[in-house]
Amino acid sequence: MEIETAEVSGHDVTTITCVCGNTVGKDGLIQANSEGVPVHTGENTPVPAELAEWPADEDLYTLCPSCGRVYRDAIIEETGTAPVAFRVDVKVAPFAEAIRVHWQLST
Numbered sequence: 001m002e003i004e005t006a007e008v009s010g011h012d013v014t015t016i017t018c019v020c021g022n023t024v025g026k027d028g029l030i031q032a033n034s035e036g037v038p039v040h041t042g043e044n045t046p047v048p049a050e051l052a053e054w055p056a057d058e059d060l061y062t063l064c065p066s067c068g069r070v071y072r073d074a075i076i077e078e079t080g081t082a083p084v085a086f087r088v089d090v091k092v093a094p095f096a097e098a099i100r101v102h103w104q105l106s107t
Contacts, residue, residue, distance in 0.1 A: 006071060006082035013062055013073045016082055020067040030102055032063040036070045036088040038098040042105070050094065050101040065090055065099045 009015035017023050030038045037052040039060070047053050060073040068090040071082045088095050 004069070004084040006069070006084070008076055008080065008082040011077050011080045013071070013076045013082075016062060016071060016076070018064040018067065018069055019084065020064060020069065022064050022066040027066050028103075030063045030065055030099065031073075032061045032070060034059055034061060036061065036063055036068075036086065037094055038063060038102040040105075048101050048105070050097040052098070061085060063088070063090075063095075063099075065102075068095070 004019045006019050007017040014024055016029060018029070022029065031041065032038050033052040033055050035052070039054050040047040040051040041054065062071045062073060062076075064070070068088045069084045070086050070088060072085045075085070076082050090096060090099060
């Protein structure tokens with residue numbers, strides 16, 4: 001089975017162009033935990049129930065909310081490549097609710 005790989009510029013996770021064509025500037029990409037659940041980025045506010053806590057080990061992933069592909073940030077930063085680590089179904093719980101809350105908090 002062939003590994004899907006997103007385009008990335010240098011070793012910068014903010015430059016990912018997902019396999020589906022989504023980017024940070026298009027529909028957005030979301031920082032997530034190792035299960036693909038979006039993480040809470042507010043330092044001084046309680047973590048909403050729908051979001052995951054910021055990982056203590058800083059092991060972050062990037063979730064494409066359009067298609068559910070998830071990329072591991074450490075691999076991108078180390079190698080300059082962005083293989084798809086795994087996929088989640090962004091239309092069902094807990095991912096759909098977490099994405100909705102993430103965007104509500106981001107606006």
